[in-house]
Amino acid sequence: MSETTDLEGKSIALECRDLHKHLGEREMRVHVLRGVNLKLYQGEVSAIVGPSGCGKSTLLYLLGLLDRQDSGQILINGEEVPPDKDGAHTRTRGEHIGFVFQFHFLIPEFSAAENVMLPMRKLGRLADQEMEDRARSLLSDVGLGDKTHRLPSQLSGGEQQRVAIARSLANLPSVLLADEPTGNLDVKNSLMVFQSLTQLATEKGQAVLIVTHNPELAGRCDRILRMQDGQFID
Amino acid sequence: MLMSLAGIVFGVGFFISTQAQLTGYQELFIETILGTDGAIRIEDRIQDSYVFVAASTSKGDRTNFFITDEKNRRFVEGVEHPDKVIESIMQLQNVEAASPVIKGTIQLESPLRKDNGQVYGINLDDHIAVSALEDQIQHGSLVDFRTAPMGIIMGHKMAGRLDVTVGESVIIRAIDQQRRFTISAIFETGVSDLDKTRVFMHMSAARSLLKKPHGVSFIQVSIFDRDHAVVDAEVIERVANHFTTPWQEREKSWMQLFKTLKLSAAITVSTIIIVSGLGMFSTLFMIVMDKTREIAILRSMGYTRSDISNIFLWQGAIVLFWGAILGCFLGGLITYGISRLPMPLSGIFATEYFQVNSTVWHYIQAVVAAIVIVMVASLAPARRAGRLVPGDVIRGTVT
Numbered sequence: 001m002s003e004t005t006d007l008e009g010k011s012i013a014l015e016c017r018d019l020h021k022h023l024g025e026r027e028m029r030v031h032v033l034r035g036v037n038l039k040l041y042q043g044e045v046s047a048i049v050g051p052s053g054c055g056k057s058t059l060l061y062l063l064g065l066l067d068r069q070d071s072g073q074i075l076i077n078g079e080e081v082p083p084d085k086d087g088a089h090t091r092t093r094g095e096h097i098g099f100v101f102q103f104h105f106l107i108p109e110f111s112a113a114e115n116v117m118l119p120m121r122k123l124g125r126l127a128d129q130e131m132e133d134r135a136r137s138l139l140s141d142v143g144l145g146d147k148t149h150r151l152p153s154q155l156s157g158g159e160q161q162r163v164a165i166a167r168s169l170a171n172l173p174s175v176l177l178a179d180e181p182t183g184n185l186d187v188k189n190s191l192m193v194f195q196s197l198t199q200l201a202t203e204k205g206q207a208v209l210i211v212t213h214n215p216e217l218a219g220r221c222d223r224i225l226r227m228q229d230g231q232f233i234d
Numbered sequence: 235m236l237m238s239l240a241g242i243v244f245g246v247g248f249f250i251s252t253q254a255q256l257t258g259y260q261e262l263f264i265e266t267i268l269g270t271d272g273a274i275r276i277e278d279r280i281q282d283s284y285v286f287v288a289a290s291t292s293k294g295d296r297t298n299f300f301i302t303d304e305k306n307r308r309f310v311e312g313v314e315h316p317d318k319v320i321e322s323i324m325q326l327q328n329v330e331a332a333s334p335v336i337k338g339t340i341q342l343e344s345p346l347r348k349d350n351g352q353v354y355g356i357n358l359d360d361h362i363a364v365s366a367l368e369d370q371i372q373h374g375s376l377v378d379f380r381t382a383p384m385g386i387i388m389g390h391k392m393a394g395r396l397d398v399t400v401g402e403s404v405i406i407r408a409i410d411q412q413r414r415f416t417i418s419a420i421f422e423t424g425v426s427d428l429d430k431t432r433v434f435m436h437m438s439a440a441r442s443l444l445k446k447p448h449g450v451s452f453i454q455v456s457i458f459d460r461d462h463a464v465v466d467a468e469v470i471e472r473v474a475n476h477f478t479t480p481w482q483e484r485e486k487s488w489m490q491l492f493k494t495l496k497l498s499a500a501i502t503v504s505t506i507i508i509v510s511g512l513g514m515f516s517t518l519f520m521i522v523m524d525k526t527r528e529i530a531i532l533r534s535m536g537y538t539r540s541d542i543s544n545i546f547l548w549q550g551a552i553v554l555f556w557g558a559i560l561g562c563f564l565g566g567l568i569t570y571g572i573s574r575l576p577m578p579l580s581g582i583f584a585t586e587y588f589q590v591n592s593t594v595w596h597y598i599q600a601v602v603a604a605i606v607i608v609m610v611a612s613l614a615p616a617r618r619a620g621r622l623v624p625g626d627v628i629r630g631t632v633t
Binding site: 062103 | 527528530532533534535536537538539541623624625626628
């Protein structure tokens with residue numbers, strides 16, 4: 001168990017300590033993350049910026065428990081997540097972490113509402129009707145209340161990404177991790193998606209971490225973390 | 235996936251129909267041999283095989299005893315006291331009826347030709363009770379035979395060879411005897427060897443012709459449960475002390491042949507299911523490779539490895555379910571269709587149509603084969619899907 005508030009009294013949703021990660025094998029092996037420390041606070045939107053290959057996405061996947069660190073600790077709501085237990089990772093992802101990726105990764109055979117209901121179905125805390133109501137509500141929040149029944153192929157790129165945001169919020173996660181969420185959208189849609197993401201997350205008191213190359217969007221976040229050669233430089 | 239489904243449907247269907255055909259012919263064969271030679275035959279009497287042994291101890295005491303020498307069993311031809319044997323075996327619960335038979339080699343002579351054959355001296359009612367003789371009559375009638383002391387029943391192939399028919403007479407010679415007999419009826423068993431050699435006559439006539447005033451050559455026994463014949467024969471052999479053969483032993487080579495054919499057909503037809511399983515394996519593998527991003531995103535939402543594996547196992551299960559249902563339906567349909575096809579056949583048995591005999595076991599065997607093959611085919615892709623590391627997949631996509 002660890003402290004879940006810092007000296008300023010802000011609640012820590014996610015923390016990592018001295019994270020190290022290598023990628024590749026033998027002579028191709030690269031030390032991607034070199035002892036990264038980070039705290040994400042509830043209701044705060046943070047952005048990671050840095051050149052390609054500096055380790056931004058790798059850090060995001062480690063924090064999202066999609067990958068395993070070579071060493072270091074990850075704590076979610078003060079609880080350390082054991083690095084070698086796949087079952088614990090999977091359970092924590094389902095309960096505490098939401099993802100938004102550069103590509104929407106919606107299941108093409110399912111409607112927008114069904115896609116949003118997928119995480120809820122796995123968590124199994126709500127009845128069918130409650131899940132459906134919640135999916136409609138989340139889609140309304142991102143401006144798609146009238147398109148809940150549409151298949152992903154019947155939605156524009158911006159709309160697809162907004163469905164992905166609604167899906168990421170389905171289980172009310174403590175932490176929302178977004179990897180280039182607007183990287184595949186035009187300026188107008190980028191702004192709309194960004195606003196949906198940050199507004200909803202901060203309203204619900206979630207910690208948001210966005211990896212982006214877009215300095216304008218990064219500038220709109222509460223905190224900017226600059227990364228270079230596997231370390232934060234500020 | 236549709237091709238795999240079709241393969242499983244056809245595989246299951248063909249499996250059922252081929253097994254039904256082979257079982258049909260096997261059943262007809264068994265019915266034929268039971269209808270001609272009965273379920274159990276009691277033949278030669280077993281001589282006592284006790285050996286007298288005299289021995290002495292170191293103290294000089296003497297002792298005598300008997301041991302049995304099973305390997306050197308000897309037989310006395312025929313059944314000397316058939317009535318006693320029949321009386322004792324009729325106590326057995328599974329024994330339905332018994333018929334004493336005198337058998338001998340004869341020569342037959344018609345106005346045109348001569349032929350060799352085997353005469354079976356029978357008591358008509360006893361023999362009807364242990365055979366299908368009544369149903370095998372093609373021409374003439376058993377009523378005529380019953381009322382004619384010098385009447386005979388002749389196989390239809392023999393009648394053809396001698397060029398005689400019902401009402402005509404033939405001369406039968408045996409040892410130094412010669413008598414004229416009238417053909418009361420002509421039978422057809424469908425077994426060529428019997429139809430061209432076998433002649434039935436009354437027991438008294440056969441005794442006189444073959445000069446066998448006492449005893450019989452063998453006793454033909456019918457039983458209620460034919461599958462119990464091996465055990466019953468063993469019991470009868472011990473009780474009656476006569477060499478006894480169940481039909482399974484008598485027709486061992488034929489039964490082995492049917493067994494081999496059924497196994498061979500099952501293996502051959504199973505290859506259709508195996509090929510479908512391979513197709514399914516490859517399709518599922520391609521789906522897994524194609525859906526890695528969706529798998530990764532499901533994993534990121536908290537779906538476990540087994541949740542992911544189960545998706546693909548369920549796909550296999552759905553194909554299996556419909557494949558088994560439709561395959562069983564197709565198998566039943568083919569079996570019915572085949573049973574209506576004319577297929578005149580005689581030699582080891584006689585039939586006009588394709589013989590089928592479908593049992594629930596054929597369906598169970600076909601479905602079990604499909605379950606094993608489909609589950610094996612689904613397991614590897616499902617495990618591969620479950621083992622995908624979501625971080626690797628997403629990293630590979632976004633870079």
